[in-house]
Amino acid sequence: MTQKYLKIGHRGAKGHLAENTIESITKALEYHVDGIEIDVHRCATGELVVFHDFTLDRMTNGTGEMAAHSFEALRKLKIDTYYQIPTLEEVLNLLCNSCLLNIELKGKNTAEGTVQIIKDAVKGKKWSYNNIIVSSFQHHELEHVFKHDKNILLGVLTKANMDEALEFAKTVNAVAIHPNVALVTRSNVKRVQELGYSVNVWTANEKATIERMKKYGVDGIISDYPDRL
Ligand code: G3P
Ligand code: CA
Numbered sequence: 001m002t003q004k005y006l007k008i009g010h011r012g013a014k015g016h017l018a019e020n021t022i023e024s025i026t027k028a029l030e031y032h033v034d035g036i037e038i039d040v041h042r043c044a045t046g047e048l049v050v051f052h053d054f055t056l057d058r059m060t061n062g063t064g065e066m067a068a069h070s071f072e073a074l075r076k077l078k079i080d081t082y083y084q085i086p087t088l089e090e091v092l093n094l095l096c097n098s099c100l101l102n103i104e105l106k107g108k109n110t111a112e113g114t115v116q117i118i119k120d121a122v123k124g125k126k127w128s129y130n131n132i133i134v135s136s137f138q139h140h141e142l143e144h145v146f147k148h149d150k151n152i153l154l155g156v157l158t159k160a161n162m163d164e165a166l167e168f169a170k171t172v173n174a175v176a177i178h179p180n181v182a183l184v185t186r187s188n189v190k191r192v193q194e195l196g197y198s199v200n201v202w203t204a205n206e207k208a209t210i211e212r213m214k215k216y217g218v219d220g221i222i223s224d225y226p227d228r229l
Contacts, residue, residue, distance in 0.1 A: 006219060007034045008223070011039065035102055041067060044070050104157065130153070134152055137158070156174050178200045178202060
């Protein structure tokens with residue numbers, strides 16, 4: 001029997017096009033993903049933007065702290081000459097409930113705005129709660145989401161410690177653990193699933209790693225190359 005797992009594009013289709021851009025997300029959709037993972041930061045004027053790094057230098061023609069810049073200033077920047085930094089709302093409008101959206105709260109103070117944007121999207125019937133999962137390494141951001149909207153599905157990210165992630169997951173009624181691929185074994189997938197959580201693993205890029213994750217029976221695989229899933 002073939003194992004069913006969610007195919008999730010990491011930062012869109014990071015392996016193919018500039019990460020966290022509308023174009024990268026559109027590329028992932030062309031590969032018929034079940035979901036898209038994106039990162040969110042809050043800029044100096046309060047808007048939520050889709051971007052991975054805390055500084056602008058690696059990805060854009062700007063420099064310095066992302067959070068110190070106004071939205072207007074960020075919008076003038078270019079990623080790989082052509083692309084713009086999108087807002088969280090633009091990504092929600094693009095996808096419009098057509099697949100799962102994994103919003104990673106990467107920057108500080110991102111929970112409050114994200115909750116509001118999700119609430120508005122659900123209220124406007126553009127999205128349903130079951131198609132959005134908010135994840136973070138930052139426990140206090142997830143606590144904020146849990147406190148303000150119990151309908152939002154939560155995933156606990158971990159790089160290093162599955163037990164700590166499981167302990168915390170209980171406190172915010174999370175539905176999933178999102179472990180780094182290096183942490184994943186057949187036995188801990190089984191254990192986490194028996195405790196009632198899904199396991200969405202990141203970032204599986206090599207064919208052999210992807211095959212191993214499938215064999216372990218994970219629920220979702222997040223990859224820079226969603227076409228390999
Ligand atoms: O959400 C999974 C993964 O994206 C977490 O790490 O550094 O790629 O945001 P990073
Ligand atoms: Ca991420």
